[in-house]
Structures are given as C-alpha cells and as structure tokens.
Amino acid sequence: MYYNSWIDYFNNLLLNNFFFPDTAYNLLGFFKNEDIIYAVVEQPFVKATEPTDLEVVKKFMLVNGFLNTKNNDYYNPDLGIILEDLHDENVLTENGILQFIDTVFYIKDNFYEN
Numbered sequence: 359m360y361y362n363s364w365i366d367y368f369n370n371l372l373l374n375n376f377f378f379p380d381t382a383y384n385l386l387g388f389f390k391n392e393d394i395i396y397a398v399v400e401q402p403f404v405k406a407t408e409p410t411d412l413e414v415v416k417k418f419m420l421v422n423g424f425l426n427t428k429n430n431d432y433y434n435p436d437l438g439i440i441l442e443d444l445h446d447e448n449v450l451t452e453n454g455i456l457q458f459i460d461t462v463f464y465i466k467d468n469f470y471e472n
Contacts, residue, residue, distance in 0.1 A: 373439065383400070408451045427440075431444070
C-alpha cells in the first residue's frame, strides 16, 4: 500500500481523474477480506500500440509544470503535488498519445499551510 490513509488514497484517485480524465478511476465500492478493507476500482482499458519513450513523458510533464525529481518521479512546485512511478508500464502510448494508468499522486505535506 502506497498510502498512509484512506484520505491519501482518495486524493490520489481525484488527482488522477482531474489530470488524466481519459483514464479516470471509477470507485465501485469496497471489499473486506480477513479484516482488511480494499477499494474496488476500475479504469478504462488502454492498449499500447507502441513503446513509451520516457523522454517524451519527461517533456510532457515539464510542459505541464512537473519537474523530474529522480528516475520516474515528478513534482509540481506550484501545486505541491508529487507524482511518482511514471515508468513505461504505467505510462502507455496508444496511437501516439500518452495514457497514464496506475498513478501514484501525493499532496506534499504542509504545502497549503505556508
């Protein structure tokens, strides 16, 4: 689990749906197994038609205000949003268009308190 709380997870879903509406998550409900609660979500199917060039991803993110911090992780200093794990299995290229799936968004701690 990437998130410390359900609020962090729900923020991730909302941020993904805002930034990447073509691959928006739909929260279907919840599932409980052995005293653990899981969210059940669905996302549109994306078929990669070509390999993803991570340099294209980096340029796309930069144009949209996200700075590459390390490897496949990004940060938008104006919004206080961190977006991680944008490797070529989470950013697919479908007919020349980047499609973001399995995103990992965080809101930087204390960003909005300053």
